[in-house]
Amino acid sequence: MSDAPALTRRDVLVLLGATAAACASPLADLPLPPAALTADPFTLGVASGDPVPEGVILWTRLAVDPTVADGAMPAEPVAVGWEIARDAAFRRVVAAGWDWAQPQDGHAFEVDATDLPTDTRLYYRFVVGDWTSPVGRTRTAPAPGAPVTSLRIVLASCQDWRDGYWTAWEDAVAQEPDLVLFVGDYIYENAGTDVREHAGGEAVDLAGYRTRYAQYRSDPALQAAHAACPWVVTWDDHEVDNDYAPDTPEDGASVTGAAFDARRADAWRAFREAMPLRAPKADADGAFQLYRRLGWGDLLDLFVLDTRQYRDGPGDRDDTDRTMLGATQRAWLVDQLGAGGTRWRALVQSLVMADLTFGGIAVNRQQWDAFTAERRAVLDAAASAPTLVVSGDRHAGLLAHLGPEGAGGDVVAVEVSSNSISSDGDVDAGEAAFKAAWANQEHVDYAQAARRGYALLDVTPDAITVTFRVVERVGEPGAPASTDASFTIARDLTVT
């Protein structure tokens, strides 16, 4: 442990105020202790997330060797400098500072950069010893109520490393989005190999989950997507264990009881370390509040939901006490949705909300179809203003108009589900036909699972244009991408 006195971030900002105008890069002036590293620690790229009008979360993780759980880093704190500027050459720096990356955090480093210019494109980078990170591009949000004419969002989910290449991320970066919404299955916990191989066995402890995140982050396409714009992230099941509820592992799981509680805590902690989040650090049980609200001027409110940490396990789908959100999160959401204020709002969460049961025949126990009373309560609250529900999980592009029960009746929301970035790979015709049949239901406008991809959302005051982008195949890198279908959602929720 170094005994060098750390300046507070406030001290550094005061220092900057005096010198920023005259100095090309304040990083050179930071009293940054040297680092005892012999190789570049920026192998996992950079990321930003959860922008607000005057700030954004900046993230990196130090690993000299990303293939080992500790990154081949020294078991001591490492000093990390950071700066954020109006230009990619860092001539107009608006904030800078330094702090320690700690070994107990796996040398993950996160800073809440504040006092930034509102609604502004910005560039950031980190420095350790003689090494400087790649430059990330990010932005702050418009002020509450400020008029906004457009916002371009990439909606994505489900990137199983084993199932193929992440060509979809290359296409997503080319769209120059303002924001990425990622709605779960960022990693897959299982062992195995297909197109690509998961390093190590099944992730069941902190070292295993850290190694899995590091393998995923070593992919250049994913690094480029994080460096392109801020992300707003939530999780689904595979960040811990397939189809788990907090007290219930997957059927037939090798890890159960108190050992599952410990596994879950490690998985949650590893997720928190790996993501740029406006959220508290994980506690001793790995728990932290992931659900949150973010705004984008007068255009859009984002309600980011956690459908895993508080949910009930298997049970009667029509039991009125069943919950996916937990009582506290649901009360918060219903209260917030009642307040209104923006042209649009979006529920950003992992699981399909549309009724896909074909009249109760085919109930998926993970989805909102198994939580009918809570779905009704959420959609009742959403009905007060134009609402978009976004989801992932099923590895299918989907667009549906939602009645109060997830189907039928007056339309109260429109749902857009992203296809997978790679999960399920280049699927067989039978799987594709099964999911395409969802569109035989009156409330489903589009369902497609033959090719992998994501959804592009162009939000304007009067309409949201939804573009489903697909890649021809993921079994080999560099396949061409194209638009599979495009829809426009009007503010009266008609879809054309």
Ligand SMILES: [Fe+2]
């Ligand atoms: Fe998935």
